[in-house]
Amino acid sequence: MADKKIIAVVGATGTQGGGLCRAILADPNGGFAVRAITRDPNKDQGKTLASQGAQVVTANLDDVESLKKAFSGAYGVYGVTNFWEHFSAEKEKAQAKNIADAAKAAGVKHVIWSTLEDTRKLMDPSDKRMPFLQEKYRVPHFDAKAEADAYFSGLPATYLVTSFYWDNLYMFGLAPKKGDDGVYSWTFPMGNAKLTGMAAEDIGKAAYGIFKAGQEYIGKRVGITGENLTVNEMGEKLSKGLGIGPVKYNAVDADVYRGFGFQGADEMGNMFQVYRDFEKQVVAARSADVARKLNPQLQTFDQWLAKNKSRIPTQASAAQK
Numbered sequence: 344m345a346d347k348k349i350i351a352v353v354g355a356t357g358t359q360g361g362g363l364c365r366a367i368l369a370d371p372n373g374g375f376a377v378r379a380i381t382r383d384p385n386k387d388q389g390k391t392l393a394s395q396g397a398q399v400v401t402a403n404l405d406d407v408e409s410l411k412k413a414f415s416g417a418y419g420v421y422g423v424t425n426f427w428e429h430f431s432a433e434k435e436k437a438q439a440k441n442i443a444d445a446a447k448a449a450g451v452k453h454v455i456w457s458t459l460e461d462t463r464k465l466m467d468p469s470d471k472r473m474p475f476l477q478e479k480y481r482v483p484h485f486d487a488k489a490e491a492d493a494y495f496s497g498l499p500a501t502y503l504v505t506s507f508y509w510d511n512l513y514m515f516g517l518a519p520k521k522g523d524d525g526v527y528s529w530t531f532p533m534g535n536a537k538l539t540g541m542a543a544e545d546i547g548k549a550a551y552g553i554f555k556a557g558q559e560y561i562g563k564r565v566g567i568t569g570e571n572l573t574v575n576e577m578g579e580k581l582s583k584g585l586g587i588g589p590v591k592y593n594a595v596d597a598d599v600y601r602g603f604g605f606q607g608a609d610e611m612g613n614m615f616q617v618y619r620d621f622e623k624q625v626v627a628a629r630s631a632d633v634a635r636k637l638n639p640q641l642q643t644f645d646q647w648l649a650k651n652k653s654r655i656p657t658q659a660s661a662a663q664k
């Protein structure tokens with residue numbers, strides 16, 4: 344480990360960071376070592392990473408001093424914040440600032456900041472198509488990450504623009520649900536726009552590709568996607584892949600979706616509306632070719648589905664939503 348470049352991974356017990364840890368650990372001769380950061384090293388994911396050769400350390404994104412210690416002596420840092428734990432754009436920005444400040448203090452040679460675009464730049468402030476949320480954001484978890492990009496200026500940083508995880512179908516309960524009539528259906532305010540999506544595991548693999556490339560991506564914004572598909576195209580693939588018959592797509596208006604009442608419905612309504620109304624810009628900001636160059640194992644939706652179909656619930660009825 345001593346002669347290897349240490350990558351301190353925020354979110355190591357989670358989806359993006361976990362994928363990066365697994366990518367590094369799967370390549371023992373790659374010259375990199377994992378320092379996995381968690382608030383609780385006793386949780387299963389931390390123990391698994393330790394058993395696979397990662398150094399597991401404790402730090403909290405709300406405590407910059409703990410991050411400085413966790414980053415000390417590291418070559419690189421992978422930075423990600425988890426909006427969905429607290430739903431606060433301001434908190435997400437404060438945590439991102441702590442990552443950047445600690446990376447500066449530790450003098451690391453390469454930081455990857457997992458970011459998204461500022462959706463406010465896509466429409467005029469007077470545009471009434473969607474509400475502002477948390478006072479000044481259109482899609483808070485996008486806009487806050489984009490605002491936080493500024494904290495990383497002056498650092499040797501790569502800005503990694505990620506895509507919608509297909510894994511949301513089982514992780515966020517977004518898969519089609521079986522109705523009482525036996526027909527599967529799902530509801531999005533996406534019209535016929537293409538959704539930039541990818542296997543969540545491929546984000547970490549792309550990040551590993553960026554670290555391995557050294558100087559090439561420092562100072563760059565790198566947008567990645569696996570495959571861009573309409574809701575109907577995904578539905579057809581799910582229908583075939585899961586053997587569940589036709590999947591009916593309820594293409595509702597974004598206002599209807601925002602009104603569904605679950606926590607984050609307004610946020611997700613705005614997000615899907617951005618994907619729909621600004622399809623061209625969202626698609627242009629991400630490239631499957633770039634993602635495949637960084638990670639030659641990049642999965643298509645069908646490949647991801649073949650691997651993950653057992654995780655997608657197919658029996659739940661719509662009444663259980």
Ligand SMILES: NC(=O)c1ccc[n+]([C@@H]2O[C@H](COP(=O)([O-])OP(=O)(O)OC[C@H]3O[C@@H](n4cnc5c(N)ncnc54)[C@H](OP(=O)(O)O)[C@@H]3O)[C@@H](O)[C@H]2O)c1
Nearest residue numbers: 354355356357358359381382403404424425426506507508
């Ligand atoms: N779902 C999507 O389709 C999608 C697409 C693009 C971007 N994103 C973005 O991805 C982000 C979430 O990343 P993820 O999916 O990898 O998250 P995740 O799987 O839910 O895991 C969250 C990770 O963050 C760590 N964490 C959270 N709060 C922390 C704190 N205060 N201090 C230290 N570590 C903390 C957790 O570590 P411990 O609990 O072990 O401390 C855990 O490892 C969100 O902000 C979201 O906007 C999501």
